Amino acid sequence: MxxxxxxxxxxxxxxxxxxxxxxxxxxxxxxxxxxxxxxSFSTIALPPPILSPQLPPTPPHISSSVLRLSVVNGTELDPFRVKTLCADPIPPENIRQTIINHIFNGDSPFLNFPPPHAAAILHRSTKVKGWGSNGAVFENLIRKVKPKIIVEVGTFLGASAIHMAELTQRLGLNTQILCIDDFRGWAGFRDQFKNIAMLNGDVLLYYQFLQNVVTFKKTGSVLPVPFSSGSALMKLCEWGVWADLVEIDAGHDFLSAWSDINRGLRILRPGGVIFGHDYFTAADNKGVRRAVDLFAKIHGFKVNIDGQHWVIYTTIH
CATH class of the missing domain: 1.20.5 (Single alpha-helices involved in coiled-coils or other helix-helix interfaces)
Structure with a gap:
């Protein structure tokens, strides 16, 4: 056991x-x-997120300019507003000499023109190149507004300015037309205008503009303001130079048109009209049209169409 x-x-x-x-x-x-x-289970069930906190979510694409405008509010546009304080308007009859004093040291730029070094290379022709420069919109607006001062932003060779000068004289108006342009053209414009004279790399657009005004005998009513649109409009505002008609016809991209339109409004007399060319131009994804539509939306204005031009009346019309 x-x-x-x-x-x-x-x-x-x-x-x-x-x-x-x-x-x-x-x-x-x-x-x-x-x-x-x-x-293994946690790896499969809970993959680490691939996120980039610096990149905001992509907004839905909106092709309609009207719909795009509907999401804009004033707060978002505050940084883009023009806030230059304009001087009180000086009498229209004093504006020409005011410009001459401020810009040309008191002497008309047409005095003793052309200078000897440029006389032989400037063209003297009664045909001045322009785009939509003889459109019906000019006579339509001049008859309605009867302007004493017209400011043209974007002049090139002066075709539309000369046309407006002829219209105002024909209608018996004493009108001064101020032509804002830096007279440099744009990158690549020489491909289209090889006949514009050049000296030491300096294209003579300004001299050719003056020559065209002289040829048409409009030196008493047309005056150049040979600077960029932004700086020129700002100074006109500060000098108290206000206009009855403001034409915007310079840069065709959104930002240039937006700046010019907003600064142009600053020097517009009460009841004046602001208008411009290229509303249907495709450049910069219809940059001019987008700028005009946004401007009108913000201010509660109506965009009117006259041929190739857009027109905005600042009073009920």
Whole structure:
């Protein structure tokens, strides 16, 4: 009996000795397996997000300019508003001499023109290159407004300015036309106008403009303001030079047109009209049209169309 008991005891010890290490091994394998499966599951179920906090969500594309305008509010446009304070308007009859005094040291730019070095290379022609320069809009507006002062932003060779001078004289109006242009043309314009004279790399657009005005005998009613539109309009505002008609016909991109229109409004007399060319031009994704429409939307104006021109009356019309 004792012998059987001893044998059972030895068997138990032997079994425990064998099972104990195996249990440790099984436990270790189970732990590793569970850990691996847990990691794999979490990796598949919860992938790390790929985000770029610096990039805002892409807004939906809106092709309609009308719909695009509907999301604009005044607060967003505050940084883009023109805030130059204009002087009180000086009498229209004093404006020509005021410009001459400020810009030309008191002497008309037509005095002793042309200078000897340019006389032989300027063209004297009764055909002046322009775009829409003889459109019906000019006579329509001049008859309605009867302007004493017209400011033209973007003159080039003076075709529309000369046409307006002829109209005002024909209608018996004493009108001064101020022509704002830097007379530098634009990058690549020489590809279209190879006949414009050049001296030492300086294209003579300004001299050719003066020559055209002289040829048409309009030196008493047309006066150049030979600077960029932004700086010239700002100075006219500060000098108290206000206009009855403002024509915008310079840059065809949105930003240029937007700046010119807003600065042009600053010097417009109460009841005046601001208008411009290229409303249907495709340049800069219809940049002029977008600028005009946005401007009208903000101010509550109506955009009227006259041929290729847009027209905005600042009073109910």
């Amino acid at each position: 004792k012998t059987e008991h001893n044998n059972n005891k030895r068997l138990s010890v032997t079994i425990i000795t064998i099972i104990k290490p195996a249990a440790y091994v099984i436990l270790l394998v189970l732990t590793y397996t569970l850990g691996y499966l847990s990691h």
